Amino acid sequence: xxxxxxxxPESWRVQLPVFEGPLDxxxxxxxxxxxxxxxxxxxxxxxxxxxxxxxxxxxxxxIAAEYIYEAAMLIHLxxxxxxxxxxxxxxxxxxxxxxxxxxxxxxxxxxxxxxxxLAEIHSMRVGVWTRRxxxxxxxxxxxxxxxxxxxxxxxxxAFREVLVRYDHDxxxxxxxxxxTFSVREQFERLLKELEGGKPFDLLADLGQRRSRGEIVAAFxxxxxxxxxxxxxxxxxxxxxxxLYRTTKELQRHELEAVxx
Amino acid sequence: xxxxxxMEAAFEAVLFVASEPLKREKLIELFDQSEAxxxxxxxxxxxxxxxxxxxxxxxxxxxxxxxxxxxxxELHGYLRRFYEITGRSKLSMAALxxxxxxxxxxxxTGPEIHELRGVQPSGVLKTxxxxxxxxxxxxxxxxxxxxxxxxxxxxxxxFGLQDLKDLPPLEEFEETFGSEPDxxxxxxxxxx
Amino acid sequence: xxxxxxMEAAFEAVLFVASEPLKREKLIELFDQSEAxxxxxxxxxxxxxxxxxxxxxxxxxxxxxxxxxxxxxELHGYLRRFYEITGRSKLSMAALxxxxxxxxxxxxTGPEIHELRGVQPSGVLKTxxxxxxxxxxxxxxxxxxxxxxxxxxxxxxxFGLQDLKDLPPLEEFEETFGSEPDxxxxxxxxxx
Numbered sequence: 001x002x003x004x005x006x007x008x009p010e011s012w013r014v015q016l017p018v019f020e021g022p023l024d025x026x027x028x029x030x031x032x033x034x035x036x037x038x039x040x041x042x043x044x045x046x047x048x049x050x051x052x053x054x055x056x057x058x059x060x061x062x063i064a065a066e067y068i069y070e071a072a073m074l075i076h077l078x079x080x081x082x083x084x085x086x087x088x089x090x091x092x093x094x095x096x097x098x099x100x101x102x103x104x105x106x107x108x109x110x111x112x113x114x115x116x117x118l119a120e121i122h123s124m125r126v127g128v129w130t131r132r133x134x135x136x137x138x139x140x141x142x143x144x145x146x147x148x149x150x151x152x153x154x155x156x157x158a159f160r161e162v163l164v165r166y167d168h169d170x171x172x173x174x175x176x177x178x179x180t181f182s183v184r185e186q187f188e189r190l191l192k193e194l195e196g197g198k199p200f201d202l203l204a205d206l207g208q209r210r211s212r213g214e215i216v217a218a219f220x221x222x223x224x225x226x227x228x229x230x231x232x233x234x235x236x237x238x239x240x241x242x243l244y245r246t247t248k249e250l251q252r253h254e255l256e257a258v259x260x
Numbered sequence: 261x262x263x264x265x266x267m268e269a270a271f272e273a274v275l276f277v278a279s280e281p282l283k284r285e286k287l288i289e290l291f292d293q294s295e296a297x298x299x300x301x302x303x304x305x306x307x308x309x310x311x312x313x314x315x316x317x318x319x320x321x322x323x324x325x326x327x328x329x330x331x332x333x334e335l336h337g338y339l340r341r342f343y344e345i346t347g348r349s350k351l352s353m354a355a356l357x358x359x360x361x362x363x364x365x366x367x368x369t370g371p372e373i374h375e376l377r378g379v380q381p382s383g384v385l386k387t388x389x390x391x392x393x394x395x396x397x398x399x400x401x402x403x404x405x406x407x408x409x410x411x412x413x414x415x416x417x418x419f420g421l422q423d424l425k426d427l428p429p430l431e432e433f434e435e436t437f438g439s440e441p442d443x444x445x446x447x448x449x450x451x452x
Numbered sequence: 453x454x455x456x457x458x459m460e461a462a463f464e465a466v467l468f469v470a471s472e473p474l475k476r477e478k479l480i481e482l483f484d485q486s487e488a489x490x491x492x493x494x495x496x497x498x499x500x501x502x503x504x505x506x507x508x509x510x511x512x513x514x515x516x517x518x519x520x521x522x523x524x525x526e527l528h529g530y531l532r533r534f535y536e537i538t539g540r541s542k543l544s545m546a547a548l549x550x551x552x553x554x555x556x557x558x559x560x561t562g563p564e565i566h567e568l569r570g571v572q573p574s575g576v577l578k579t580x581x582x583x584x585x586x587x588x589x590x591x592x593x594x595x596x597x598x599x600x601x602x603x604x605x606x607x608x609x610x611f612g613l614q615d616l617k618d619l620p621p622l623e624e625f626e627e628t629f630g631s632e633p634d635x636x637x638x639x640x641x642x643x644x
Contacts, residue, residue, distance in 0.1 A: 020353055020354055020357055020377070021377055022378045024378075066378055066380065070378060104376075108378070110430050110431055111361050111376065111430075112360075114363075114430055114431075115353070115359070116356075117428045118356055118363070119351070119356050121428075122356070122418070124333055125333065125419060125420055126336070128330045128332075128333050128336075128420070129330065129331040129336075129339050130280070130329075130330050131277070131278070131329070132279065133279045146413065148413070149413050151397060152395075152398070152407070153396045154395075
C-alpha cells in the first residue's frame with residue numbers, strides 16, 4: 001500500500017509541530033491516521049515519518065540522531081512486513097514484527113499521559129509556599145540535607161566543590177610564573193647571562209621574552225641592576241643597547257630587595 | 261503531666277517554624293511516652309483546625325510521610341508579587357516526561373529511560389537532579405554499570421503526595437495487541 | 453475590588469512565609485491604592501486575631517518598623533528540643549564535603565583533609581563517625597601519627613554501591629550529565 005504524499009495535516013506545512021522525540025512523533029501520526037496503536041499500519045506511518053523529516057530539512061532544522069535511528073527502524077520494519085511471515089517449529093505464525101513497536105508506543109503513551117497529570121499537579125502545587133527557613137537556635141545550618149536524601153549526585157557535587165575551591169586557593173605555581181613574572185628571577189637570569197664578560201644585546205634579549213609581562217619584568221630587572229651599579233649600558237653605533245657586568249659584587253641584601 | 265492546650269500550642273509553634281514536613285512520631289516524641297496518645301490527639305486537633313479554616317491564608321497538609329503548614333495555592337499571585345519572584349520553576353515537557361518515567365518505573369537507569377522515551381535523557385536528568393526531584397540511588401550491576409534513579413522526598417513534597425502509592429494511577433489501555441483482525445496482516449498471508 | 457476575606461488571607465500567607473518583620477506600608481501596597489484603607493483594616497484584623505488567641509502556639513507582634521507572626525516565647529523549650537531531635541538526621545554541607553573527600557581520597561588523615569578543605573575537620577569527622585559513614589582505620593606513620601579515615605560498609609549501603617570501585621569518577625559524571633542541556637520548552641507552548 002503506497003501512500004500519496006501530503007497525508008500529514010496541511011497545517012504542519014505551515015507550522016511544523018515540535019515533538020518530544022521520535023516516539024512522540026509516532027504517537028501523533030497514529031492519532032492523525034485515526035487508528036489504534038495495535039492496528040498501526042507500518043507502511044503509512046513510515047512514509048509519513050519520513051515526510052516529517054523532509055519537512056524539517058526544508059525548514060533547515062537539525063534532525064536529531066534519534067529521529068534518524070527510528071526512521072531506519074521503521075524502514076526495516078516496513079520491509080519485514082512485506083515478507084511472508086515465517087512459521088515457528090510448531091507451525092504457528094511467528095510473532096508479528098510490529099509487536100515490539102506497538103508495545104513501546106503503548107508504554108510511551110501511558111507514561112506521557114501520566115506526565116500530563118503530573119504537569120497539572122505541578123502547575124497547581126507551585127502555588128504552595130512554605131515558610132522561609134530561618135536561623136534556629138541549636139538547629140543545623142539551613143542548607144543541611146536530610147541524610148536519607150543525600151545521594152551520589154550530592155556527594156560528587158560536594159567533591160567537585162572542594163576541588164574547585166582548592167584550585168582557586170592554590171593556583172598552580174607553573175601558571176603563576178607564566179602569568180606574573182618575577183623581577184628578581186629576571187634579575188638573576190640577567191646577571192647569569194652577563195657572567196664571563198660576554199657582550200649582551202638588550203633589545204635582542206627582550207625580543208626573546210615570551211610575553212609582555214616578561215618583557216616588563218626583564219626591563220625592570222635591567223633598571224634595578226643599573227641602579228645598583230652592577231651593570232653598565234652602552235649604545236653601539238648600530239643602535240644596539242649592550243650591557244656589561246661591572247666588577248661590583250652583588251650583596252645578598254641587595255638581591256633580597258629586588259621585587260619578586 | 262502536660263496540659264492538652266499546651267500540647268496543641270507546642271505543636272502549632274513547631275509546625276509553624278518548620279519549613280519542611282515533620283514526621284508525626286518525631287512530633288509526638290516531644291512529650292513523655294506516657295502521654296503519647298494524648299499528644300497524638302492534640303496534634304490531630306491542630307491539623308484539623310488548620311484544614312477547617314477554608315478562608316484563611318494557611319492550611320495544613322500531610323505529605324512525604326509528614327505534616328506541615330503551607331499557604332493556600334490560590335494566594336500564589338499575592339506571594340509572588342510581594343516577594344517579587346518571577347517564574348517559579350517551570351518544568352519542560354521533556355523534564356515532566358522523564359520525571360513521570362522515573363516516578364512510575366523506578367528504580368530505573370538512564371539507558372532504560374532512553375529506550376522508553378526514544379531520546380537521550382542526560383540533560384533532562386541533570387535538570388531533575390539539580391531540582392532535587394530525583395536522586396541517584398546506586399548503579400545497576402550490568403554492563404556499563406549505569407546509575408539508577410529514584411524520585412526523592414522533595415518530589416513527594418512538591419507533588420503533595422504522602423508516598424508513591426498516591427501517584428495518579430497509570431491508565432490501563434484495553435487495546436491488547438492483535439485483538440482485532442487486521443488488514444495488513446491479511447495482505448501478508450494472501451501474498452504467501 | 454478585592455474581597456475583605458481575600459485580603460486577610462493574603463496578609464496571613466505573606467506574614468507566614470516571611471521570617472523577618474514586614475513593613476505595614478509594603479504589605480498594604482499589595483493592593484490597589486484605592487483599597488489602602490480597607491487593606492489596613494484587614495491587616496489589623498489579622499494581627500488582632502493572632503494576638504487574641506492567647507492559648508495558641510503563635511502570635512503577632514509589632515517590632516522595629518514591622519509586623520510579624522512569631523511563636524510564643526513560653527514554647528521556646530519545645531522548639532529547641534524538637535530541633536535537637538530532628539537535627540540528628542541531617543548532614544551539613546561541611547559534613548557532606550568532608551565525606552566526599554574521605555570517599556574519594558581514602559585512606560586519608562585529618563591534616564590532609566584540613567589541607568583540602570582549608571578548615572579544621574575534627575568536629576565534622578566526629579559527626580561522620582557518629583553516623584557510621586566513616587571509620588578510623590589506623591594511624592599514619594608520620595609526625596604526630598594522625599588517624600587514618602576510610603568510608604564504611606554503611607556508607608556503601610547508603611549510596612547504593614556494591615564496592616568502592618563503583619564510586620563514579622568526576623569525569624564520568626561530566627560525561628553523563630555535562631553534554632546536552634535540557635531544552636527549556638515551557639509547558640504552554642509544548643501543546644501546540
